Amino acid sequence: MNDRPSPGGPLVTYRARLAEGVLAADPAQARAVEVLQDLWRRTRGYDPHPEEPEKGGFFARFTRRKPVAAEEAPAGTPMGLYLVGEVGRGKSMLMDLFFETAEVTRKRRIHFHQFMQDAHRRIHAWKKQHGDTADPIPPLADAITSEAALLCFDEFQVHDIADAMILGRLFQALFARGTVVVAxxxxxxxDLFKGRPGRDAFLPFIGLISRRLEVLTLEAARDYRRDRIRALPTWHVPADERATRALDAAFEELTGQRHGKPMRLTLLGRSLEVPQAVEGVARFDFESLCGRPLGPADYLAIATHFHTLILDGIPRLNPENFDRARRFITLVDTLYEHRVKLLASAEAIPDRLHEEGHNAAMFARTASRLNEMQSQDWLGLQHLT
Incomplete structure (x- = not known):
């Protein structure tokens, strides 16, 4: 297949891929593509700030710009799109069709969590230079606007109060600068940030999103991601090169990429490094997750941010690796509670993984959960964030 986008917008590309057999016909996806095609028409050649990038970086860019009025969007700004639906309905694929074909010179496609990490980093840099009393939101919005007139966010979700605190003002500033958002x-x-402390202060942001983004619910009948994972073996014994190759193939099947990129999860004033992450799939080796002093908060961050975990090299557990065994039990319990799908290589099947020592009796429940997590019924459950 030729991966280059066809001219004429996402609808042309979508139909071409249907004809090639790369995509299966889906009425809900077809309706969504029609909406994306209309957005493609409205954003053709769009650029509210066509000037050349300014020299001097993030801080100099702010000092040279004129103040921007507080209105939500300049006249003529195309309305964006918020594409919502259950996991595996093809939302990311559809947005990528739009992004690939969008005739917008300055555009950016990014996972929302990575976007927020970058925002926090820039805010910290601004305050370090200008002090805690300086307002970092206008220069941050200027910097983002200078980089992209079209922002496409994948997996828009708000779990962190630190994110919730800045989102309203940041997005209002972005919309006021003419930024178009697709998410x-x-x-x-x-339902964003529902049930979390401080949500009342977050409600104006929800109202802003509803005014500036058309909300489209994708009610596809099939869960394509679950179809793919159900066809994959989930537990590979022993943890040898063959198993590594099988997990490599599974990662590519689930993400469309051979290797993920490093990612940093921020929690409780510190960070957790994820060696590989793509589209809600994370990959670790056993030592990096259970050989270090990580705890429930770390495993909860993984379980809420990723629907699938690929774990390499689970060893046999015994009294000599007591701490590792306890962490692994905590990890599995957390993954189970949030219905995270687990693909792993190990030195034994779950029932034979921990047969002696103090933790062996406790591990019986873990082994039972690991066996259940390989079942077709489990693989069909929705991820709980």
Missing amino acids: TSNTAPA
Whole structure:
């Protein structure tokens, strides 16, 4: 297949891939493509700030710009799109079709969590230079706007109070500068940050999203991601080169990429490094997750940010690796509670993984959960964030 996007927008490319057999016909996806095609028409050649990038970086860019009025968007700014639906309905694929074909010179496609990490980093740099009393939001919005007139966010979700605190003002500033936003999410705008402390202060942001983004619910009948994972072996014994190759193939099948990129999860004032992450799939080796002093908060961050975990090299567990065994038990319990799909290589099947020592009796429940997590019924469950 020729991966270059066809001219004429996402609808042309979508139909071409249907004809090639790369995509299967899906009425809900077809309706969504029609909406994306309309957005493609409205954003052709769009650029509210066509000037050349300014020299001097993030801080100099702010000092040279004129103040921007507080209105939500300049006249003529195309309305964006918020594509919501359950996991595996093809939201990311559809947004990528739009992004590939979008005739916008300055555009950026990014996972929302990575976007927020970058925002926090820039805010920290601004405050370090200008002090805690300086307002970092206008220069941050200027910097983002200078980089992209079209922002496409994958997996828009808000779990962190630190993110919730800045989102309203940041997005209002972006919209005021003419930025067009397209986002995919498993959560409807009205349910973002639901049940979390401080949500009342977050409600104006939800209202802003509803005014500036058309909300489209994708109700596809099939869960394509679950179809793919159900066809994959999930537990490979022993943890040898053959198993590594099988997990490599599974990673590529689930993400469309051979290797993921490093990612940093921020929690409780510190960070957790994820060696490989793509589209809600994370990959670790056993030592990096259970050989270090990580705890429930770390495993919860993984379980809520990723629907699938690929874990390499689970050893036999015994009294000599007591701490590793306890961490692994905690990890599995957390993955189980959040219905995270686990693909792993190990030195034994779950029932034979920990047969002696103090933790062996406790591990019986873990082995039972690991066996259940390989079942077709489990693989069909929805991820809980």
